[in-house]
Amino acid sequence: MRTTDATPVSTVTTGPIEGSSKRYEAVTGAEHLRYPVRRVHLSNGEHFDLYDTSGPYTDADAEIDVEAGLKRARDEWNRPEPIDGAATQLVWARAGIVTDEIAYVAAREGLEPEFVREEVAAGRAVIPANHRHPESEPMIIGKAFAVKVNANIGNSAVTSSVEEEVEKMVWAARWGADTLMDLSTGRNIHETREWILRNAPIPVGTVPIYQALEKVNGDPAKLTWEIYRDTVIEQAEQGVDYMTVHAGVLLRYVPLTAKRVTGIVSRGGSIMAAWCLAHHTESFLYTHFVELCEIFRKYDITFSLGDGLRPGSIADANDEAQFAELRTLGELTKIAKSHGVQVMIEGPGHVPMHKIAENVRLEEELCEEAPFYTLGPLATDIAPAYDHITSAIGASIIAQAGTAMLCYVTPKEHLGLPNRDDVKIGVITYKIAAHSADLAKQHPRAQERDDALSRARFEFRWNDQFALSLDPDTAREYHDETLPAEPAKTAHFCSMCGPKFCSMRISADVREYAAKNGLDSVDAIEAGMAEKSEEFARMGSSVYLPVRAI
């Protein structure tokens, strides 16, 4: 498997996330399948189960051998026969088949398999699962499901190594990345990807044009369909689950970017623009698109139709170039689906808040509601070093409007490549955006976690608050900066107000008082309170008032 001279990966992060343990639950109706759950153990004896993306790395008895790769579990799953040459979740779902992958993602999402099958059959959701990536734990991307998060990693000619990239993948999955894109552009592209795929419990995406460009020594004009096709097949054989293809960058769209403030900012888009101009020929990705479909349908690779002309600044948002390309992506969506290939659509970029909804509306109209997969968008250009935040604002809004997966942005966006810490910050920030959108969409299970954490907060169960949070380690660390002592973890106060006065405790007292006196509406209060006032004053003196309650 590994013909590489790259240094072997020595260690990756393993072990459970604080306050929780990893479990595997049987899939109802398909008991040979077991899906992962992270169980948070609460101090009141209850527990709270969370969707888990982290793979076997967080198992209590994890025995990870990155040289050998993860267990190829999906090799043992049932796989239906191809239909008219296509072996994809799309054609099977259309044929009414509930595949093992569908049963598995339904269990993970807490939904009925038949509902999942319908969404996949309609092309409103995709399950990126290359048959040659049997190490992956299938997941689903679609607006009817929890919003997903993608993490980009990858070395460049300037920086980073294979080991770093594999650890970044494990680390991203640990903190909640649902998929991973390997965007390497430097040396050892093939080997880096091989290490990542064999150890990735989450689907892996790539942009094959990057590797194709390496093969022609970085000169876009020298690219050919044949070089590109061979690169796609090479990556397909390795198990890449979805591929970004910038087939919507047509020759006639390129000059539409000339008057932009920031021109073409997509690497893939600019490679294809340079190629089209150099040859004055239509993009080979567009003219050979059906041949690509024929490759993708064999492996069940999902198209991620790239937005090569996405805006790179607020000034360029929603312009003619961007939407011209989106219309072409709509055409290509129909072609891909007619060949049985799963499709999602990539989106911007940089968009001010008031122009975000239009992107989703148009995408759904033009692309038959194929899952939208956006990069942010950044709601302003003026905060390099904080673009995880500028983009989380846009990401939350676009996800609320219907985007199915968000590509994270790290604090290093526009400035450098993310290191391991940046990857974690990017993932957590995007889990916030995705979850905020799930809440706003009133996704059935979303608010349960907020309520569990808020109850823990209200009841001063500090350890439970940490364990239920997206990043228990950092929450604990920040708390301990001011109140490090272990008794403070159960103290009925915190460092914000100090022990003498605490609003949370006062309102706990209010609750107890109201419950005892049946005061739960304005009417009840007006009727009942007068007679209770003396009693309250007594209770208040001995129980409620904070100074004395310590």
Added chain:
Amino acid sequence: MRTTDATPVSTVTTGPIEGSSKRYEAVTGAEHLRYPVRRVHLSNGEHFDLYDTSGPYTDADAEIDVEAGLKRARDEWNRPEPIDGAATQLVWARAGIVTDEIAYVAAREGLEPEFVREEVAAGRAVIPANHRHPESEPMIIGKAFAVKVNANIGNSAVTSSVEEEVEKMVWAARWGADTLMDLSTGRNIHETREWILRNAPIPVGTVPIYQALEKVNGDPAKLTWEIYRDTVIEQAEQGVDYMTVHAGVLLRYVPLTAKRVTGIVSRGGSIMAAWCLAHHTESFLYTHFVELCEIFRKYDITFSLGDGLRPGSIADANDEAQFAELRTLGELTKIAKSHGVQVMIEGPGHVPMHKIAENVRLEEELCEEAPFYTLGPLATDIAPAYDHITSAIGASIIAQAGTAMLCYVTPKEHLGLPNRDDVKIGVITYKIAAHSADLAKQHPRAQERDDALSRARFEFRWNDQFALSLDPDTAREYHDETLPAEPAKTAHFCSMCGPKFCSMRISADVREYAAKNGLDSVDAIEAGMAEKSEEFARMGSSVYLPVRAI
């Protein structure tokens, strides 16, 4: 002035922000007034002027003496006579007077003084400027103006010192805080506030009930109107510009919070709730509200009507308790305005995205469009240690909907008190939210900064990109992590793609090509491109293709 035994403040941060210099521009029509501007000097010889909140601390020749305090510049400004006992911007604006403060803020905002006067007269905007805080540089809060950011600081019984708090104030203003709230609850409340006010170039707000509570040794039941009133007068004399008053927490609303997940989370709200229940009497803040107005109108203190029953969790958002209080704040707004007192309204808290707009709609309806001043809101509860981000999402959306000022949230929210680094992260994060909203509201000058920065980015003017950003120091630091050498600051590539391939450069080439050939629309392209293809191929070989262009 200082009767304190607190340790004197030794040093605060001074000097210009990287890449810029401080200037003072004369106010047109009121040349005795000069307002501050931060001028960013660009490498192409141009400059870009920014709104400046930092005070004299960023002057090139800053001679700061924190013992003496800042110059009392506003003591020399014109001040109209009181009208019916009120000496406020509101009554003067209603009388058609363009005060010096109005002329000054109009110049800062780049708007006509008459427009500013109308907004203040209508109560849609406030200028918090206590006559006894002559060190402050007036600013305006209203939905027709740039969205403002407040930073909270303050010690508690558990942590932090006077010196730290003064430096936090200077530091917050340096990074863009428009106002500051001193929320100290521990020792030396009076002295801390005195040091802050005498050195604050921005308006300062407080929550007087905190200090009143200290005077009764932390027992809410022992509070009286007289103790509270004397505290308000003490703070008014010191120069506090606006005060949070939780006068909407009525006795009959308190039990409405009993079934909440997180009860009452506002400190002021819970103090008043405890008082109301203990005495079974209506809140003295409500029953003595007119007397408060009579104090406020003399100093021109602005009411910040507190949302003592704001939701502290997603579960409690937009509930009966919250909106009952808001209706009472609407009543109080009318009373305050009838006494000539400026008013703004505080808002939540924790609200999922789909429930945010309703808060603004109701506030505007009930409170006659008095400026809305919200704390976030946090769009989810599940990310302690990242609540600057969860709340920036909500803050951006609520500001787009019409909120005039955003109270920042730092990474330490719910966990501890913010240190100096947290203050900066909180301020920058909220500048992002405020600016994103300005863009979405299509505020006249907002996009100019995005465009200037994006042009710098596109043209590889790295130093200009840093200088135009909200945090030049961190942007530079992140860039330098991977490409520290000085030549990289002008290199036509960055560490993301490396020198061999750069999408930004390719699109610069596209632009040059299109300009030369008049290709700026689909029609022009189809007509003109065919004949130009040979020419482009020639140019491409020698100029455009990135490998050779190095």
